[in-house]
Amino acid sequence: MSDSAGARGVRRGRLPPGVLRWAVVLVFSVLLAFPFLWMGITSFKQTTDLYNIKNNPFLFNLPPTLEHLKLLFNETLFLRWLLNTAGAGALVVLITLVLAVPAAYALARLTGRWGQRLGIGIFLTYLIPPTLLFIPMSRVVALLGLQDSLWSIIVVYPTFTLPFSIWLLMAFFKSIPRELEDAAMVDGLTRFGAFLRLVVPISLSGILTVVIFSFTLVTQEFVYALTFISSAKNQTVSVGVPIYLVRGDVYYWGSLMAACLISSLPVAVLYNVFLDRFIAGFTVGAVK
Amino acid sequence: MAIVETKDLTKVFKQGQLGAVNDVNLLTREGEFMVFLGPSGSGKTTLLRMIAGLEEPTRGDVLIGGRVVTRLPPRERRIAMVFQSYALYPHLSVYKNIAFPLRAQKVPKAERGPKVEWAAGLLGIGELLDRKPRELSGGERQRVALARAIVREPSVFLLDEPLSNLDAKLRASAREELTQFHKRIGTTTIYVTHDQVEAMAMGDRIVVLNKGLVRQVGTPREVYDEPADTFVATFLGSPPMNLIDHGDVLVGFRPEHLLPTALIEGPAVAITARVTGVEYLGNERVLYARIQDGRFGDQRLIGRLPSVYRVEVDEGEVVALGVPERNLRFFTKDGGRRTEPRGLAWQ
């Protein structure tokens, strides 16, 4: 349809808005994405090239190398951390789904005014940060005997994936017309049956979005993992990489940057795919 | 007050396809209320938007008051526009909504107040000045939109289906208000609608559009009584004009001219038909029938019989109907253009 330069009408004789926009886009893209480009370059530069301040850091003054990657995968616990994170993430997502999907449905459909209030209450718990709770939480974890174990974060992480997921799913369920379930109940299903056999299958894309975002939240978390888990082999990627890829005071920058890039990119790709749905859920919930 | 003219105005959205608007040449009269009428997709809104400057033409020119404005932004064209949704600024009060165009055109502060009050007074919304748009009814919002449009004393008014968001009951009174408003103000107005009743009731002249082409320009009487082609003939009037295939030509006549022969005076064409349905609507009866026998049998007919005529017509009955000769219209079979009358040989 029309180019919504409608606000600016038909322009002639001025700098076409396209040029200004390209300039803005270029500047921001560089500023925001440069660190990742830098991670990439650093990962493949030979150490002698990397630590030679006379060399132009943007060029490969010596041919690129895989030594940092080899070190990363063979001599560090990186692979172990990746598996830890993936495994913990999967379990956290599972717990989240099992608890959030019915709760969101109940809030969207079955509760009246106090359901609305509860919904807002849930949303507000998302504002309670780990940095407020982590000290008493470490005691709770110790009490449950989960210290230095991945189970500590598997149990604790749903505290922040749940509010977010319930909120997102609530908005999603609300957008499904009630008549669908009414029709199913007229056809003989109970409400719970209608929920299980009708609403859940329809909401698959919303549920998938919640899966992706919960998983993202898990991979990004730092404070709890740092507090609860003390031995390197039980750590997640988010804590392991910046803390344990050093020997004494010396950072293994080549391997470090490789690890960062490997850990960030897949999540980024997945996130992008589901972004539009996220926006819809977010703004529907926030600006009701 | 100015004359709006378009020259070969064209808008093509997709290369190689027929444009949304094609080679439109129009000339309004001063102070005229001109209606762009057509179904959705006919290009009437795109045409309006090009006159407003919200859409850039692919080809052609727009002139307002004799001045070529084709490349100028909307604010330099001295026009005002009322959108279908009214587009009132939701965060501003009614007063500030009306004052906004004055601020934008840097009218000195001292002059703004009196102008806003004048516009508000003209539309009878003086007590609403402190309210916000969301607190107003549909009719009140229309009046605010009009006040905002008139406050700058533009030379042309453009209205894009402003009544379609109102419910049916409100529409008639809002229509009357708009007509009164135009009489009072006298500014050249272009009004876009798909509703042919609105067009007939309000327009000084109607521009009938279909698929980006102008089919006819004329007064309501002209487009109704002397349609230029079958599209205009069937678009105006409800139920639509009957079109009968006569082999070499299409014969058209309006349902209200199809009457039992007993009620017709003067030269007429006789049609025997079998009634397939009768709808009693109170003030009239709508007859559905099919032509009996003859070379053109079984084509459908619709007639409108005012209830004042107490003639008995029943379903299944075969009746003798007719159409006065002066009410017959002839159209070519290919293209549907209006053509000269010829003798009819049926039945």
Add this chain to the structure above:
Amino acid sequence: MAVTRQDRWLGPAMFAPALLYIAGLVGVPLVLAFLYSVGDVTVGSVGYHFVGLANFRSVLQNPAFRGALWHSFVFTIAAQLIVIVGANVLALALRNPFRGRGLVRFLTLLPWVAPISLGAIGWKWILDSIYSVVNWALVSLHLVKPFDTPMWLGEPSLAMISVILVHAWRMLPFSTVILLAGLTAIPRDIPEAAAVDGAGFWRTHFEITLPMMRPIISVALLFGIVFTFTDMTVVYILTRGGPYDSTHVVPSYAFFAGILGGSLAEGAAASIFLVPILVLVAWAMLRVAHRSEVV
């Protein structure tokens, strides 16, 4: 819509597990946080004694903590200012489709999607005292002398700026996405009406577009404030709170005192200082939500 008899207990039953989970694992620690802050708990201790406001007093007497409190505000406000302006500009640029917009979106989202700690460690390398690529570029452009390069993470005021910039870098994509949603929610004919009314780009943007986006800008701002104010990761990774405690913020201070230092009471008391801000933000969010429901 019919609410059957089954519904009356089904609703609470479906909702209860999640509620219990959150109440247990958020509510209990929250209560404990308050209890610890007014008690004498350490990592090794067994009992509990109420000590009133003693912890708060001792924490406030510590200049390192007062500094951390100050830094929390400064960093958050400065970072959010940069973010709001930057996100506005970027959202405007991304509003209309153009070729490559998908790729641009991907690139500009990276800081937000990548785990905070990994982004931070990336910046630590970029700002390294010896091998910083930024410094290399500055030297090549002859803007600084080769042996006088800025110590981005080693000099207090530069370190503070670095922390602020990394926070802004991380939050910018998030706010941009939210603002973009707000921008596209404005009906097309509003800016067109403004154009017909005679408003140019700037007037339309400041008098019409921005005011209409106010609820969503508020939401972006409030979330940004919470995420920046309560974050300890950036500080921990970049500077560990140094140099000379110049970049400590309340949460990082709480971590050092409570977990590394072992004094849970002091750590809890310090982290309680986050609560007033959170309450304020929660109240503001509710107001925004309430207001925009009416619109």
